[in-house]
Amino acid sequence: MGNLGHKVGFLGVGNMGSAILNGALNKGILGAQDILALDKVQERTSKLKDSGINIAKGIEELVEGSKTIFLCVKPQDSKEVLDTLSKCELGKRLIVSIMAGVSIGTMRRLLGLEVSIVRAMPNTPLLVGEGVTAISYNGHRREEHLPLVKAIFGSLGLVFEVDETLMDPITALSGSGPGFVFKLMEVFWEAGRELGIPEGMAKEMVIQTFLGAARLSKESQMELPQLREMVTSKGGTTEAGLKRFSELNLDRSLKETLKAASSRASAINEELSLKLTQ
Numbered sequence: 001m002g003n004l005g006h007k008v009g010f011l012g013v014g015n016m017g018s019a020i021l022n023g024a025l026n027k028g029i030l031g032a033q034d035i036l037a038l039d040k041v042q043e044r045t046s047k048l049k050d051s052g053i054n055i056a057k058g059i060e061e062l063v064e065g066s067k068t069i070f071l072c073v074k075p076q077d078s079k080e081v082l083d084t085l086s087k088c089e090l091g092k093r094l095i096v097s098i099m100a101g102v103s104i105g106t107m108r109r110l111l112g113l114e115v116s117i118v119r120a121m122p123n124t125p126l127l128v129g130e131g132v133t134a135i136s137y138n139g140h141r142r143e144e145h146l147p148l149v150k151a152i153f154g155s156l157g158l159v160f161e162v163d164e165t166l167m168d169p170i171t172a173l174s175g176s177g178p179g180f181v182f183k184l185m186e187v188f189w190e191a192g193r194e195l196g197i198p199e200g201m202a203k204e205m206v207i208q209t210f211l212g213a214a215r216l217s218k219e220s221q222m223e224l225p226q227l228r229e230m231v232t233s234k235g236g237t238t239e240a241g242l243k244r245f246s247e248l249n250l251d252r253s254l255k256e257t258l259k260a261a262s263s264r265a266s267a268i269n270e271e272l273s274l275k276l277t278q
Helices: 015-026 042-050 059-065 075-086 104-111 124-128 143-154 164-175 177-194 199-219 224-231 237-247 250-277
Strands: 007-011 035-038 066-071 094-097 116-122 131-136 157-161
Touching: 007 015, 007 059, 015 035, 015 042, 015 066, 015 124, 015 143, 035 042, 035 059, 059 066, 059 075, 066 143, 075 104, 075 250, 094 104, 094 143, 104 116, 104 250, 116 143, 116 164, 124 131, 131 143, 131 164, 143 157, 164 177, 164 250, 177 199, 177 250, 199 224, 237 250
Parallel strands: 007 035, 007 066, 066 094, 094 116, 131 157
Antiparallel strands: 116 131
């Protein structure tokens, strides 16, 4: 794609912002000349400037020079950023927000009801190009800019267009999901050590087992229960382990884990909405 003829702004180039920016660069979706970036940490923007990327002096300059603006700031910085943006002439620009917990409705109340907004929920595996990003654009949006937005997130993994009402459960499933997977991996690692496997070997085995199982489930035509059954021989070790899994009611515990995360996501949305609109 590259050479768009207009700038794409990145407000915030920390871990997630820089991953999105670099993914678009590495896949040729954007060229350095297409990007205008800004971050309150000067060290981050200095590295980008050395790569030929334009650096804005402030939010006003970034807005003026961009047609699509990615908001990649922490929730604690959202009020200051949105307050400043509300004073800018946003016109026909498209705002793409990855700010966790900030709904499209809240942003529109602050920025104006006619502002085009896409809300995105990426997860951390995006940092290695294996992310999941859910995007929602309920209300006004700039249709001509959506293919670019989907291409940018698609350069870093899978993209799902969803109704915003699904954002809280998706936050639990794919947003917080990597944290839950890492916890399971930790437990497997600890169990391996307790069973006498050397620490380094156990860690490598756990990582490769999860990686291999994920790849097999992605590439196989079988459904997940069929893949589990394929490993489970009658009277074998997997069957013994799964029996204990059921006795401990781990299915329910894992489901309750996701429900708790989804409930907390809803509460955070409400808390931020009150905070930002006061």
